[in-house]
Amino acid sequence: MLGFSVYLDKDLTADDHNYLLGMRNAGFKEVFTSLTGLKDEADIVLKRLDQLTSWCKDLELKVMADVSQDDLHYLGYDLADAEEIKKLNVTGLRINDQVLMRFVSKLSKTMWVSLNAIYLQPEDITHLKEEAANFDHIRALFDFYSQPETGMDEKWFEEKNQWLHNCNLETAAFISGDGVKRGPFFAGETTLESQRGVYPLAAALNLKDLACNNVIVGDRLTSETIKSFARYTKDHAITLHVDEKNTFLNENQWHNYLYLAQDIVRLRSEGELPKFEAQDLPLDRPVGTISINSNGLNSNEIHIAKRNLPVNKDGRVLGRVCDEECSLLPHIEPGQKVIFKNLEK
Template sequence: MLGFSVYLDKDLTADDHNYLLGMRNAGFNEVFTSLTGLNDEADVILKRLNQLTGWCKDLELKIIADVSQDDLHRLGYDLDDVEKLKTLNVTGLRINDQVLMRFVSKLSKSMWVSLNAIYLQPEDITHLKEEAANFDHIRALFDFYSQPETGMADDWFEEKNRWLRKCNLETAAFIAGDRVKRGSFFAGKTTLESQRGIYPLAAALNLKKLSCSNVIVGDRLTSETIKTFARYTKDYAITLHLDKKVPFLEENEWHNYLYVARDIVRLHNEDELPKFEAQDLPLDRLVGTVTVNSSENLNSGEIRIAKRDLPASQKVRILGKVDDSECSLLSNIEPGQKIVFKNLEK
């Protein structure tokens, strides 16, 4: 499941609605918002939430609201009053502080509940079972960390993820966006420190490799990155932007070979390809360098993308280079996966 964030610290605008629509069309199906840390009066916050939930209902988007028990009290709600909580019109609540499992069990019978993953311990799972909680409606959601150097370590995150999955809980985590960053540090809302500054689609794919089944974008995405997600969700295609326009690459359909090579992404095409002469002056192939094998090469016409810095070759011609920000995608390209080349318009 792919989610994205819309916050309630200001009045919502037509731009917010258009963003919801664009993300929905790109294959995102869940909205994350927060009722914590807001300085406005309760009626203002609830009015904004009501507008957002209305839009989400019209667009058939789920909406999860991040809450603490104190913030709920300030808004006039209590975790023990499920019927009143339903009037918030959210799909579910993400409870970001420690809470009695009897509350969670009761809520899970009426709505989705996301629990703060870092607090969950074996005794909590035991209590949920004793309270006959609906595990199909409970998820463990990791925090995001806006301040540099405070994000989680990959190995700790993966270990916690695997344990939670063994407990029959879905998990979710945050990746940073590549548009305007929020917060006082403007460093991106990411769960993993290693993913700070990483291209969003690459970060999302990396989370899946670490046993995390749900991804939420903590900041906004640029329009071009939204298109990249759309191609992935609809066609299972990885989009790579080049530093120059190469019609030969943009106009043909490419697929990775049915295995993953260590040093390169090795692409083939079903059509007959033109012949290419080797580079007059061979150059080193830095990460992201796109080459075509020359007519003297055994696999002439084959497209290759360097996944690491490689030495110069006398049997290839360099066609261009993948934008540096997207090179993190190369290690996530799967066997047989479709590749789309686009010119990087600056």
């Protein structure tokens, strides 16, 4: 499941509502918000939360609120009182500190509970089972790390993620957005350090490869990236923006071959393509270069370099995938649809 973040450190505006609507329409199902570290009075925070949950209810979006026990006390709630907490009108709570599993078990019978993945240990799983917790309503959510160099190691994440699956828990993690970043570091809210600054859809697909069940975007997405997510969620299509206008690429239907080539993405068109003459001065093909053969062989296909490749004397370069989206190339699956768009400048 795909989620995204809307924070409560300021009053919500019409722009926030439009963002909720756009993300819902792009296939996102859940909103993550945080009740931790807010400096406003409790009644102001609760008013903002009420506004958010009301909008999300209308849009059929789930709401997961990040809290600690101290935050709940500040807002006038007690983690031990599940019935009272239901009045927050959230779909679930993400409890970011260590808590007694009997509280978690009780909450799991009335709402979703996300537990901090880094704290969970074998004895916690044992206690949840002893307390007859509803494991269908519990998942493990990894933290995001705002400060550069503090993000999680990918191998450690993969091992912890697998252990959590073995405990019959779904997992979730954060990727950074490519729009407005949160302060104070403005470096992206990401779980994995290796994904800091990576194009969001590529980061989401990487988490999928690592068997993470749920992906949450920690920052805002740009409008073009929202459209790319929408094409992926609705048509399983990968969108690639090209560095120069090329109607030939945009107007044809492209699909990857039914196998994965090592060095290129090998895209075929349903119809015969026009013939191109070889370039007078053949060019190297760095990662992302789009080219076509001019010798009549494989005349209904184009190639995208997945790594730096040498000159092809029979080839003609048609353009290049924009730098940040080159990270998508390893994730293009056999038979998958690929859509080219011009890069807005």
